[in-house]
Amino acid sequence: MTAEIERAAHAYCPVCTPDPGRGDLVTALCGATHPFWGRRERPVNNCPACEALAAGTVYPCGHTGSER
Template identity: 65%
Template sequence: MSTDVERAAHAYCPRCHPDPRPGEVLTALCGAKYPYWGRRDRPVNQCPACVRLASAPVFACGHSG
């Protein structure tokens, strides 16, 4: 598995990071920090914590999901 797929497996708050640029370090919903390399339509592997947190009505940052 490539590191690009691993990086794309995390979810992030679109209000905290409205327009990420390639290489910009984002904080995922699970708290992991990773460089953004673009969106993937269907990542092969997904972070289970991000999947669970993405379905919450409010993210840890306080923004609504």
């Protein structure tokens, strides 16, 4: 895992990752897997791959952002 991945704020599927706990391994929309340390409302920098995938109507996992 690179420092860039650790610092970037990733987007997650709300169906695949409904309520992760701190330290749980999670996989972001871009495929990066790392421990979850909380959701940040206004991150310093966002993962550009996650932003592009979150803008689509269907996530790579097949779910949509409106499912829950």
